[in-house]
Amino acid sequence: MPAAAVSVLSLINAVFCAAASAGQRTVSAEPGQNVPLPCRAPAGGAVVAVEWSRADLGSEYVLLFRDEQMVPFYQHPSFRNRVDLLDPRMKDGDVSLVLKAVTAGDRGTYECRVFQSGTRIRKRAHLDSDPISVVVLDVAPPPPPGAPSRPLGSSASRAGRVGPAAGPLLPLLAAVQLRVW
Numbered sequence: 001m002p003a004a005a006v007s008v009l010s011l012i013n014a015v016f017c018a019a020a021s022a023g024q025r026t027v028s029a030e031p032g033q034n035v036p037l038p039c040r041a042p043a044g045g046a047v048v049a050v051e052w053s054r055a056d057l058g059s060e061y062v063l064l065f066r067d068e069q070m071v072p073f074y075q076h077p078s079f080r081n082r083v084d085l086l087d088p089r090m091k092d093g094d095v096s097l098v099l100k101a102v103t104a105g106d107r108g109t110y111e112c113r114v115f116q117s118g119t120r121i122r123k124r125a126h127l128d129s130d131p132i133s134v135v136v137l138d139v140a141p142p143p144p145p146g147a148p149s150r151p152l153g154s155s156a157s158r159a160g161r162v163g164p165a166a167g168p169l170l171p172l173l174a175a176v177q178l179r180v181w
Contacts, residue, residue, distance in 0.1 A: 024134040031142045034100045036086050037110055039133035041093035045116030050085065050095045054108045062110065063097055078105065102139050110135045 029035040041047050052062040060076035063083045072080065079099075086096035095114055099106060111131035 024136065026136045026138060028138045028140065029102045030140045031103055033102055034098055035102050035137070037097040037099060037112075037135040037137065039095045039097065039112035039114070039135070041090070041095055041114040041116060041132065043093060045118050047090045047093065047095060047114055048117055049115040050090070051113045052083070052097045053111050053113070055111070056108060062099075065095075099137070102137070104139050104141060107137055107139045110137060 025038060027035060027037060037052070039050075039052075049064070049066040051064050054062055057076045060074050062076065062079050063085070064071040064075065065085060065088075082100045084098050084100075086098050087094045095112060097110070097112070112133040112135070113129050113131050115129065
């Protein structure tokens with residue numbers, strides 16, 4: 001196989017591995033639902049701080065949990081009293097966010113950052129680290145008034161399900177790359 005083809009396959013593999021390592025997932029929901037956005041801290045240290053953010057919010061964030069409590073300062077107003085950690089004790093590193101009563105305005109890309117014991121935390125609102133999980137939230141538009149409800153098996157019954165963005169492609173790419181070598 002030509003060297004150029006091998007380089008292209010290696011590049012494709014690197015891109016998909018990077019996407020998978022960032023933990024990107026897509027979550028679908030309908031307006032009014034309470035939706036968990038998954039995030040799990042790596043094993044090895046107690047969670048000291050958790051930040052959930054969305055790039056379009058600027059310096060405000062979705063949730064900041066630090067020193068064993070929620071920190072409401074700098075929280076975007078649209079998330080006040082609408083977010084919580086799925087497990088406030090963060091058992092087994094579960095730092096998933098629960099977004100209550102989602103609206104179309106909640107659509108976007110959410111990033112989860114975690115600081116664990118043994119790492120330095122700066123004394124500012126936003127944590128300086130790469131996200132360990134990226135979740136794309138897609139909120140379906142509400143049905144028009146008077147429209148019939150959706151039957152079972154439609155997107156309504158799939159709402160809130162989570163799936164890895166690149167996960168199914170990784171074994172295929174690995175097999176292709178092994179075949180090339």
